Amino acid sequence: MDIYTIGFTQKKAEKFFGFLRTHDIKTLVDVRLNNVSQLSGFAKRDDLAFFLRELCNIDYEHLPELAPTKNILNAYKKKEISWQTYEDKFLNLMAQRNIEKSVAPQLLDNGCLLCSEHEPHFCHRRLVVEYLNETSDLQLFVKHLY
Structure with a gap:
C-alpha cells in the first residue's frame, strides 16, 4: 500500500x-x-x-499516539539528547503504545503523515512508517513529499 x-x-x-x-x-x-x-x-x-x-x-x-511525548521532543529540541537517542526513545514509545495494533490500515492506504519538519530525515514521521513496516503485516511503500 x-x-x-x-x-x-x-x-x-x-x-x-x-x-x-x-x-x-x-x-x-x-x-x-x-x-x-x-x-x-x-x-x-x-x-x-x-x-x-x-x-x-x-x-x-x-493521531497524537503517533507523536513523541513532550519530554522526548523537548529534550531533542534543546539538544539534551542526540538524534540517535531521540530515535531510540521514540521507537520504544511506539512499541509500548502498540501502534501497529491501533492504527487502522485504511487511514494509511494512500494516506499521508503530516508533521512540521520540511524533510523526513530527522523527523518522526519517517520513523513511524519504518516502525510499521517492521512490526506489522502492512507493506507500506513510502514516498516523502518535500
Whole structure:
C-alpha cells in the first residue's frame, strides 16, 4: 500500500495542497503532538481540515499516539539528547503504545503523515512508517513529499 509523508514548513499553501492533490491522497494523518500552534499558519487543525476538505476532498485525522511525548521532543529540541537517542526513545514509545495494533490500515492506504519538519530525515514521521513496516503485516511503500 502506498503511503506518503509531508512537512508543512518551507512550503507555501499552493505547493503543500498541490502535492496532496497530485498524489491523490485520501486521508491526511496528522502525527504532530501540537496541531493548533500559532506557528502552523494554514496547518492549524481546524483550518487544515477545512482546506483539505474544500480544496482537495481529503479527510483529516489527528493521531497524537503517533507523536513523541513532550519530554522526548523537548529534550531533542534543546539538544539534551542526540538524534540517535531521540530515535531510540521514540521507537520504544511506539512499541509500548502498540501502534501497529491501533492504527487502522485504511487511514494509511494512500494516506499521508503530516508533521512540521520540511524533510523526513530527522523527523518522526519517517520513523513511524519504518516502525510499521517492521512490526506489522502492512507493506507500506513510502514516498516523502518535500
